[in-house]
Amino acid sequence: MVAKSLVIVESPAKAKKIGKILGSDFVVDSSIGHIRDLPRNAAEIPAKYKGEKWARMGVNVENGFEPIYVVPKDKKAQVTKLKKLLKDSDQLYLATDKDREGEAIAWHLLEVLKPKVDVKRMVFNEITEDAILNALQNSGELDQNLVEAQETRRILDRLVGYEVSPVLWKMVRPRLSAGRVQSPAVRIVVQRERERIAFVSASYFSIDAVFETEEKEMFDAKLLTIEEKKIATGKDFNSTGELASKKVVLLDEDAARDLQQKLTGQAFSVTDVDRKPYTRKPKAPFRTSTLQQDALRSLRFSSSRTMSAAQRLYENGFITYMRTDSTTLSESALTAARNQVAGLYGKEYLPDAPRTYGTAKGAQEAHEAIRPAGDTFQMPTDVAKQVNSDEAKLYELIWKRTIASQMANARGERLAVRIAGESTDGRATVFGASGLTITFPGFMRAYVEG
Known part of the structure; x- marks a missing residue:
């Protein structure tokens, strides 16, 4: 029997x-997720x-939080x-996800399987033939810093949860839980709710008008001032309901x-x-948080629904890894996006150079933004024939955002008009109207944020 290399990933689909x-x-x-916890x-x-x-916490707080x-x-x-498969293998590749959790799973596999063969860490950002073969040829070692980062977070989750949850059971009601993230989040929600309860409402009115020009054209305008004093709006009140x-x-x-x-039927003139x-x-290409936000706005998908569809798209080779805080695109992705823009919309929709976007402090720079997989992006209509409805809608959103991120600016003209007139009792009033004319749609041909 010829020995083969064993490759371990997280999920059966991958x-x-x-x-x-x-x-x-x-x-x-x-590994079907984490094999040890x-x-x-x-x-x-x-x-x-x-x-x-x-012992109940599973963390030795008396010996360095082991x-x-x-x-x-x-x-x-x-x-x-997995141990049985490893016995018949001459090489082990740990190909779990390219993040803290993936690195930790790889480390736990090492600890449990105790391989006697050569072990390599294999990382990739998308499941395409080129990406997988490149990852195989450039495999390396585990990143112990990522392993320790995940371990620290897991220990904190356990310590906070096990210590605070029992207090909630006694003080509030049974079966409530606390955690490293959810407890501060609940505090923020409570603080905002207290502000809402303390808020004192106030009422104010304004006047909207429809003007007719000498050419019989109609347009809307809003009252701005009376006797050169601004009309109060919501932002002019403080939290106690009084004018600031x-x-x-x-x-x-x-x-x-x-x-x-007293204004109806009066003559008005344009003064400015x-x-x-x-x-x-x-906008920049999607990272995890912006994908969830835009999927909610545009598709009415919950965060869990979005991530479930994204997971399937990733595992089946349609998009890059969907848990990322980076907005960076690889050189091949930039080329793919620019080629598609030129082909679909024309070269006038391309900026002179590829666009780059700043990444948030602390972001994992090794990651890419969420984008269509491969060196040539599949069209949404083609992908829709291969996936379910949720996945097709989400892929189209990701494709549009990626393509738009490499397109030219939208250009146009803003117009603001002031119209003045007096009421029958002599009060001077000014109305305002504004508009926007798009002269070149640029990236808006492909995508406008929901």
Whole structure:
């Protein structure tokens, strides 16, 4: 029997896809997520630790916060299977995701399988033939810094959750949970709710008018000033419901209706016309948070629905890895996007040079933004024939955002007009109207944020 290289990924779907790419010289299987974790209950605590005060947490708080790891019962069969596959292999490739969790899974596999063959860390950002073969040829070592970062987060999750949750059960109600992220988030929500409860509402009125020009054209305008004093709007009130400035005029309903009657039919004239050039730049390619936000706005997808569809798109080779805080595109992706822009919309829609976007402080620079996979992006209509409805809609959104990010600015003109006139009782009023004319749509041909 000829020994083969064993490649381990997280999910069966990825294993199937990568197995087809690598061929018969490789065996590709999955860990089915994490194969080792802190004990979930008393039954999983190793016997030698059961007498320790800290045992229930699975973290030795008396010895440098050392974690106690166990293989859960539901993962033991998979571990046995992987050990058997490893015995018949001459090389092990750990090909879990390119992030903290993926690096930790790879490290736990090493700790549990204890391989006696050569081990390589294989990382990729997309599941395409070129990306997988390149990852294979350029495999390296585990990043211990990422492993320790994930381990620290996991320990914090356990310590905060196990210490604070029982307090909630006693003080609020049973079965509530606390956590490293959710507890501060709840505090923010509570603070905002207290502000809302304390807020004192106030009412104000304004006047909208429809003007007719000598050429019988109609346009809308809003009352801005009376006797050179600005009309009060919502932003002029403080949290106690009082006006923050005495330089504004507050109209109640009776005063607004009275002024409306005394302005109707009066002659008005344009006193000022202000024209300014308008430029709008495209948004950066998606990272995880912006994808979730835009999918909610545009598609009405919840975060979990978005990430579930994105996971399937990634595992089947349609998009790059979907958990990223980077807005960077690779050179090949920039070329693919610019070629598609030129082909679909014309060279006038291309900026002189590829666009680059700043990445947030602390972002994992090794990652790319979320984009269509490959060196040539598949059209949404083609992908829609291969995936379900949610995946097709999300792919189209990702494709549009990626393409638009490499297109020229939208250009146009902003127009602001002031129209003045007097009421029948002699009060000077000014109305304002504004508009925007797009002279060159630029990236808006492809995408406008939802």
